[in-house]
Amino acid sequence: MTAADLGGFTGLTGLTAGPAQAWGAVRLVPLLRAEPITDLRLHARLHPNELSVVDVSGATYTALVPHSFVADWTSDGKPAAAYGTQLVPPGRGAGCPDCVNLRFRRRMARREDRNRLRFLPLHLALEGYLALHFGGPGIAWEEWSAKAVAHGLSPREETVYAGADLAGLDDALRVFEIHPDQCGMVLYAADALAAAFVVPHPDDYRLLHPTLLLDMYSELLYQYTQLYPAVPDFRVRVDDTRITDVAGLRAELAEAAQEWRSFHHLMADGLLDAQGLRTREVYRMGRFTLSRFLPSFDPDVENHIGETVTDESGVLAYLKTFRLSTAQVRRGHLLSTLAEHDWHLDASAAALGTTRDELVRRLDRAGFGHLLREDIIAANRARHRRR
Amino acid sequence: MTTEQDRVGCEDVVMFVNAAITSTGQREFRSGAAEQGMSLDFLHEYVLGNYRELYAATLALDINHFNAALIVLNLLRTAKLATAEQRDLEGRLIARRLAGLPPQRVYALFRKLRAHGVNNRRTRAIVRDWLSARSDLAFDAVKYRRSLAVTARHAHVALTGEVGTALFDWRRPARYETPILESWRRAHYETTAIFELPYTVAEGLAGQRGMTRAKFLEGIEPMLTARERLRLQSSAERLGARSVSMDLATAPLTRLALFALSLPRPERARRREELTEALRASARRTAGAQAGTWGRVVSVLDDSYSSSGSSTKRRRPLAIALATHYLLAELAGDHTGLWLTHRGDPLLVHPVGATGLGARVLDGLEHRPDRLVIVSDGWDNAPPGQAAEVLRIWRERLDPERRTDIVHLNPVYDSEEFDVRRLEPGVATVGVRDAEDIPALVELARFGSGSATFAELRAHLAGLVDKVGR
Numbered sequence: 001m002t003a004a005d006l007g008g009f010t011g012l013t014g015l016t017a018g019p020a021q022a023w024g025a026v027r028l029v030p031l032l033r034a035e036p037i038t039d040l041r042l043h044a045r046l047h048p049n050e051l052s053v054v055d056v057s058g059a060t061y062t063a064l065v066p067h068s069f070v071a072d073w074t075s076d077g078k079p080a081a082a083y084g085t086q087l088v089p090p091g092r093g094a095g096c097p098d099c100v101n102l103r104f105r106r107r108m109a110r111r112e113d114r115n116r117l118r119f120l121p122l123h124l125a126l127e128g129y130l131a132l133h134f135g136g137p138g139i140a141w142e143e144w145s146a147k148a149v150a151h152g153l154s155p156r157e158e159t160v161y162a163g164a165d166l167a168g169l170d171d172a173l174r175v176f177e178i179h180p181d182q183c184g185m186v187l188y189a190a191d192a193l194a195a196a197f198v199v200p201h202p203d204d205y206r207l208l209h210p211t212l213l214l215d216m217y218s219e220l221l222y223q224y225t226q227l228y229p230a231v232p233d234f235r236v237r238v239d240d241t242r243i244t245d246v247a248g249l250r251a252e253l254a255e256a257a258q259e260w261r262s263f264h265h266l267m268a269d270g271l272l273d274a275q276g277l278r279t280r281e282v283y284r285m286g287r288f289t290l291s292r293f294l295p296s297f298d299p300d301v302e303n304h305i306g307e308t309v310t311d312e313s314g315v316l317a318y319l320k321t322f323r324l325s326t327a328q329v330r331r332g333h334l335l336s337t338l339a340e341h342d343w344h345l346d347a348s349a350a351a352l353g354t355t356r357d358e359l360v361r362r363l364d365r366a367g368f369g370h371l372l373r374e375d376i377i378a379a380n381r382a383r384h385r386r387r
Numbered sequence: 388m389t390t391e392q393d394r395v396g397c398e399d400v401v402m403f404v405n406a407a408i409t410s411t412g413q414r415e416f417r418s419g420a421a422e423q424g425m426s427l428d429f430l431h432e433y434v435l436g437n438y439r440e441l442y443a444a445t446l447a448l449d450i451n452h453f454n455a456a457l458i459v460l461n462l463l464r465t466a467k468l469a470t471a472e473q474r475d476l477e478g479r480l481i482a483r484r485l486a487g488l489p490p491q492r493v494y495a496l497f498r499k500l501r502a503h504g505v506n507n508r509r510t511r512a513i514v515r516d517w518l519s520a521r522s523d524l525a526f527d528a529v530k531y532r533r534s535l536a537v538t539a540r541h542a543h544v545a546l547t548g549e550v551g552t553a554l555f556d557w558r559r560p561a562r563y564e565t566p567i568l569e570s571w572r573r574a575h576y577e578t579t580a581i582f583e584l585p586y587t588v589a590e591g592l593a594g595q596r597g598m599t600r601a602k603f604l605e606g607i608e609p610m611l612t613a614r615e616r617l618r619l620q621s622s623a624e625r626l627g628a629r630s631v632s633m634d635l636a637t638a639p640l641t642r643l644a645l646f647a648l649s650l651p652r653p654e655r656a657r658r659r660e661e662l663t664e665a666l667r668a669s670a671r672r673t674a675g676a677q678a679g680t681w682g683r684v685v686s687v688l689d690d691s692y693s694s695s696g697s698s699t700k701r702r703r704p705l706a707i708a709l710a711t712h713y714l715l716a717e718l719a720g721d722h723t724g725l726w727l728t729h730r731g732d733p734l735l736v737h738p739v740g741a742t743g744l745g746a747r748v749l750d751g752l753e754h755r756p757d758r759l760v761i762v763s764d765g766w767d768n769a770p771p772g773q774a775a776e777v778l779r780i781w782r783e784r785l786d787p788e789r790r791t792d793i794v795h796l797n798p799v800y801d802s803e804e805f806d807v808r809r810l811e812p813g814v815a816t817v818g819v820r821d822a823e824d825i826p827a828l829v830e831l832a833r834f835g836s837g838s839a840t841f842a843e844l845r846a847h848l849a850g851l852v853d854k855v856g857r
Contacts, residue, residue, distance in 0.1 A: 018741070018769065019741070019743075019768060019769045019770030019771065020770075020771075021741070021768045021771075022771075030741075175416065175417050175693065177691050177692040177693060177740060177741040177742060177768065177769075178692065178739075178740070178741075179740055179741050179769075180728060180739060180740050233768075233771040233772065234770070234771065235771050235772030235775075236745070236770050236771065236772045236773045236775075236776050237772075237776065238776045238780060240779075240780045240783065240784050243780055243784050243785070244784070245785070246749065246752070246753050246785065249749060249777065249780055249781075249785070250749065253745065253746065253749070253773065253776075253777070256770070256773075257770065260770060
């Protein structure tokens with residue numbers, strides 16, 4: 001399957017990988033864009049100085065609101081989080097996107113700068129992701145609880161780690177030298193692909209660079225950064241036997257840079273060459289398309305979920321991915337099998353090569369017991385207790 | 388001594404000198420203050436334990452004040468381990484160095500001696516000699532009040548006359564005969580007397596009196612030292628205290644570069660002629676007789692994001708690069724300065740982007756200059772190790788006769804390597820703190836590339852020490 005067949009996610013089109021900067025166990029690969037995208041920009045509300053955006057673009061632009069972005073969206077000045085990445089048409093720049101109001105029981109512990117950019121810490125964001133991807137049973141089979149049918153998987157809980165918990169990530173991001181034309185970043189922890197992040201414009205990237213620390217990362221990456229003290233730099237080696245003049249040396253250096261780019265593609269193949277990605281177009285606005293993609297939920301390979309915005313020629317304008325941990329992949333595998341078979345238990349059990357009883361048990365153990373009718377789950381538990 | 392021991396010894400000492408020039412135990416872009424301090428302490432212990440004579444001899448070099456004070460402290464602390472001749476020489480080196488240190492550094496050192504419980508006849512004699520050489524102890528009794536009191540008590544120095552009274556019996560006298568002590572006494576009751584005191588002392592008293600900052604700056608202007616005046620330029624202008632303004636060209640080159648970079652870029656553009664002229668004049672003064680003697684020089688100057696330094700050493704690496712640019716323009720017959728990302732007027736340089744040294748070094752070498760000067764923290768990361776490859780291939784393939792002299796000046800101490808970070812083993816790397824020292828550092832660079840022997844290094848240091856001895 002070529003990248004084009006995937007529909008939404010077409011690899012890192014329009015971006016080139018820059019030289020990596022390693023710090024401790026974290027390797028950061030900048031993604032550079034020769035031509036910044038100017039007609040899709042971060043929503044003006046997210047810029048600390050709203051005027052600056054207007055100045056930069058001049059013309060009207062489609063505004064981008066990344067998922068779970070907290071800002072003072074509402075007129076009453078209370079914080080709210082964007083629900084799902086959204087595109088706002090030109091002219092509605094000041095409008096309020098769909099968002100979830102946040103209510104804090106206590107005063108927020110740390111003082112928030114009014115204009116500070118922040119993503120919602122963790123859990124709400126990931127739950128949002130899962131709820132977006134899994135709407136719950138489409139057909140009201142009698143086994144499912146009324147709540148599952150009515151509300152889907154919401155509320156869902158997933159355990160994730162904040163970027164601040166990953167050893168060394170804070171320092172790595174602090175000492176990272178952002179390239180002037182950088183529009184994205186691929187982040188590796190102990191050379192395992194942790195996340196990819198792309199925005200349309202270098203100015204947007206500079207604003208959002210620190211938010212990578214507030215992002216969520218799976219348990220796997222937390223363990224890797226704890227276990228591996230440092231990754232080595234990939235130092236350039238040039239074959240000097242053929243070099244006789246400065247031009248020859250320049251050519252060799254260019255070749256080395258090219259080799260690095262193809263090598264980076266190899267490093268990120270878990271995402272770029274992922275098989276069986278399921279991409280769903282969410283909507284189009286102007287020449288931009290917002291899509292979400294789900295991995296194959298194959299427990300043997302890397303699994304990334306994410307959102308993309310691409311333009312009509314397939315150039316990647318926005319990308320945000322999250323790498324699932326093994327347990328999350330197993331749960332995803334269960335859910336996707338159920339969704340494939342219209343949430344029919346017998347058909348799903350057959351597809352998984354197991355019995356209906358075992359499937360119920362697996363669902364229960366994976367934390368989905370509440371989706372099934374109470375008497376079914378109770379009977380299942382009782383049966384297994386008796387054995 | 389075998390050649391292997393020789394080589395290690397030479398490397399160790401060069402490493403220590405680099406550290407003693409660059410590190411101030413403060414936070415850097417990539418490491419914190421604690422890491423810097425711990426790394427530096429270890430290095431001091433190591434060199435003191437293994438090469439005591441050379442350790443003392445580094446006092447004769449242009450190492451920074453922080454390390455000079457630390458060396459003096461360590462030498463006095465471990466005087467028991469030295470022979471009589473060593474002690475004699477160390478005593479002279481210490482006295483010479485203390486005379487050149489700013490008084491606040493020396494007083495801080497004396498207070499540290501007290502904290503470490505170092506108090507013997509020799510130490511007391513050193514303190515006494517230094518104090519007796521101070522031109523105006525009454526001034527010290529006002530400006531460094533606590534420190535002088537602590538020092539006098541610790542070293543058993545009898546402060547006779549009004550200085551002693553002002554420090555230890557200040558409640559009694561109704562008036563002093565010494566003008567500055569009398570001003571200090573009156574300043575507690577009388578506003579105009581505040582302006583007769585040193586700036587740092589007056590600042591506190593003015594604050595207690597609730598005086599506005601603008602009025603204070605206008606009044607204290609005649610008492611400002613040159614550094615204080617330079618430091619107050621921006622805030623005085625903001626507050627409208629016109630009299631604080633100064634002729635910038637009199638400031639030392641690196642300080643001036645730091646000041647220029649502290650201004651926002653639009654203001655730098657507005658005051659371009661004034662600042663450029665001041666930087667050129669300062670560089671001319673620094674170059675002195677050596678002006679125009681360096682032939683064709685190309686410099687590769689690092690303006691990557693890491694040259695922004697840290698919150699305590701704000702833009703220091705960038706300022707050194709900027710000062711180097713102006714200094715080399717004076718030293719060289721023909722100078723080309725290449726910044727990594729910045730183009731155009733160097734005055735508007737801004738720390739941004741990655742450190743792509745390799746390509747820029749090649750651009751510089753293509754000019755085939757007599758000397759290539761690289762000013763960078765050595766974190767070549769776009770891509771990593773490219774500069775090392777360019778330099779290696781240049782030396783091995785493209786310039787085997789070594790017609791181009793390459794020197795790397797590094798303003799940042801890397802606490803993990805106990806040295807400044809090197810680009811390539813064959814290229815001389817020396818630490819730099821002030822661009823003014825560059826002519827001397829380029830001399831020192833040959834010891835850093837492994838081309839000179841330990842005996843030569845010893846001879847070089849002995850030469851410097853002899854100058855002190857005489």
